[in-house]
Amino acid sequence: MSDDFDYDVVVIGGGPAGYPTAIRAAQNGLKVACIDGWKNRDGSSAFGGTCLNAGCIPSKALLESSELWHRARHEFAVHGIKAGNLSLDLAAMQKRRAAIVRSMTGGIASLLKGAGVAPMFGTGKLLADRVVELTGTDGKVSRLRARHVVLASGSVPTELKSLPFDGKQIIDSWGALELEAVPKRLCVIGAGVIGLELGSVWRRLGAEVVMLEALESLLPMADVQLATEAGKHFRKLGLDIRLGAKVSGAAAGPDGVSVQYTDSKGAQSLLVDTLIVAVGRRPYTHGLLGEGSGVRVDERGFISVDDHCATGVENVWAVGDVVRGPMLAHKGKDEGVAVADRIAGRYAHVNYALIPSVIYTAPEIAWVGQTEAQLQAAHVEFKVGVFPFAASGRARAMESSAGFVKLIAARATDEILGVHIIGPLAGELIAEAVLAMEFRGSAEDLQRTIHAHPTLSEALHEAALAADKRAIDNLNR
Ligand code: FAD
Ligand code: NAD
Numbered sequence: 001m002s003d004d005f006d007y008d009v010v011v012i013g014g015g016p017a018g019y020p021t022a023i024r025a026a027q028n029g030l031k032v033a034c035i036d037g038w039k040n041r042d043g044s045s046a047f048g049g050t051c052l053n054a055g056c057i058p059s060k061a062l063l064e065s066s067e068l069w070h071r072a073r074h075e076f077a078v079h080g081i082k083a084g085n086l087s088l089d090l091a092a093m094q095k096r097r098a099a100i101v102r103s104m105t106g107g108i109a110s111l112l113k114g115a116g117v118a119p120m121f122g123t124g125k126l127l128a129d130r131v132v133e134l135t136g137t138d139g140k141v142s143r144l145r146a147r148h149v150v151l152a153s154g155s156v157p158t159e160l161k162s163l164p165f166d167g168k169q170i171i172d173s174w175g176a177l178e179l180e181a182v183p184k185r186l187c188v189i190g191a192g193v194i195g196l197e198l199g200s201v202w203r204r205l206g207a208e209v210v211m212l213e214a215l216e217s218l219l220p221m222a223d224v225q226l227a228t229e230a231g232k233h234f235r236k237l238g239l240d241i242r243l244g245a246k247v248s249g250a251a252a253g254p255d256g257v258s259v260q261y262t263d264s265k266g267a268q269s270l271l272v273d274t275l276i277v278a279v280g281r282r283p284y285t286h287g288l289l290g291e292g293s294g295v296r297v298d299e300r301g302f303i304s305v306d307d308h309c310a311t312g313v314e315n316v317w318a319v320g321d322v323v324r325g326p327m328l329a330h331k332g333k334d335e336g337v338a339v340a341d342r343i344a345g346r347y348a349h350v351n352y353a354l355i356p357s358v359i360y361t362a363p364e365i366a367w368v369g370q371t372e373a374q375l376q377a378a379h380v381e382f383k384v385g386v387f388p389f390a391a392s393g394r395a396r397a398m399e400s401s402a403g404f405v406k407l408i409a410a411r412a413t414d415e416i417l418g419v420h421i422i423g424p425l426a427g428e429l430i431a432e433a434v435l436a437m438e439f440r441g442s443a444e445d446l447q448r449t450i451h452a453h454p455t456l457s458e459a460l461h462e463a464a465l466a467a468d469k470r471a472i473d474n475l476n477r
Helices: 018-027 049-054 056-074 090-115 173-177 193-204 224-237 329-343 372-377 393-397 426-438 443-447 458-466
Strands: 007-012 032-036 118-126 131-136 141-151 155-157 185-189 208-212 240-242 246-253 256-263 266-272 274-277 281-283 316-318 357-359 364-369 382-388 404-410 416-423
Touching: 007 018, 007 118, 007 329, 018 032, 018 090, 018 141, 018 329, 049 056, 049 090, 049 173, 056 090, 056 173, 056 193, 090 118, 141 329, 173 193, 173 274, 185 193, 185 256, 185 266, 193 208, 193 224, 193 274, 193 357, 224 240, 224 364, 224 372, 224 404, 224 416, 256 274, 316 329, 357 426, 364 426, 372 382, 372 416, 382 458, 404 443, 404 458, 416 426, 416 443, 416 458, 426 443, 426 458, 443 458
Parallel strands: 007 032, 007 141, 032 118, 141 316, 185 208, 185 274, 208 240
Antiparallel strands: 118 131, 131 141, 155 281, 246 256, 256 266, 357 364, 364 416, 382 404, 404 416
16 A cells, blocks of 8 residues: 555445445455444444344344244144243343344444454545545544545435424334334335335234335336235235325324325325335435545436446445445445455456345245346246245245245246245245356256255245246146
């Protein structure tokens, strides 16, 4: 490193995009600092960003606990287990969630230090010539000169102008993870990924849940067959999903929150105890770009980057939720690691076509690659194999036989083009499909791969066989 610089790399943001960038850059022998400005409600600082503090990890902790509660109440009897009088200790459930978050975020600080990264709490602002102005948590301002700067400032919940968050009755996803009592009547605006996951949590714990979704179809980004099957299970759980609902306003009062919306039948209103607004997230760049930074932000607020996450300003990069592409932790992590390798002069590539999506509901939903509709629109000829979990011995033994695996392969070449799973541990099963597709594998490659019996993974094997009408364990397909 030249003497003109304090650091080879300064990363602004310590979420799942920023901290892996810093660790990989340090592994590449560079001198690295990682600045993070996350503030918990008690005023403490923590690494890990949205994902660890208020997103992926706490939501999965509550999804797991609430699913166990639901299964104990509704499925134990089938297993021959008489559980007696079950009772819910929400405080203990929330304590567990908080403890997981604390230990995971503390772990990131240790990882950074272990890798030789200088961890810094405070806010970073990029000035001209890759000078980063750091305002520490004590208010002290200092300047760091960096050879490279990586912007990883993430995203925040989108607020609807007509119903601003009040932090009590009208809350965002972070508030929805920290409720201290189960609301009797809950409304969720937006039946997207957050709405479905958090709506499931509170429904399982006993809330009446109405979900208002502006679009006319549920999960339009998913394969239609998957979305249709998912809709069936959400309704069975008791989620009252109202499609084509345009929310016009809400007012919080002593009796609850009254929500106004219109649908195909006209003006409607609802009275609920709590309203969760989950209508998407927006990139966060507040206070990030100082005068002369030269970094451009597009009309939707995302930092403009090329295919390699370069901003166009020399040696300034941006990764994660603050740039285009799906707002997913694993996408940000892959981008960050790739940028750190590029900075070190190594080869790196992010395969945007094969980013898996997972929705952690029950049944779980996961997919990678293209849907039938996308392939039809592109005039690609394909074949489809479907295998239901009802025909999987392991799924039956688990009492989790809802759903299926659907595999789509090119008719001409047999290459796997998409895999869509709804069922037990779909998020784990999709990894095999991602790997097969990374290697541009064919349905025949999966057909000829031995899968242990009895495992859920056999369903993917059988779906690959079914694409050629050669399934063994499900002759109907
Ligand atoms: P963030 O995680 O938002 O981190 C950015 C960090 O930068 C923050 O700590 C922020 O405080 C800090 N920062 C911002 N500006 C500055 C500054 N100027 N100076 C210093 N620090 C700054 N994704 C998944 O893949 N799987 C899931 O299961 C999943 N579940 C989710 C559940 C919920 C409820 C939510 C809300 C999100 C979920 N996501 C999930 C999305 C995931 O959390 C985001 O995609 C991911 O956190 C983005 O990572 P990031 O590092 O780009 O940004
Ligand atoms: P989303 O884009 O998944 O869903 C938002 C939903 O709100 C959409 O269906 C949209 O049509 C609807 N909507 C928008 N405006 C509306 C309005 N005025 N009235 C009614 N409905 C409206 O966004 P999200 O669920 O807020 O999640 C944000 C991001 O976090 C997503 O990009 C998601 O990928 C990520 N996330 C991922 C996971 C996961 O990977 N399992 C979990 C949670 C969040």
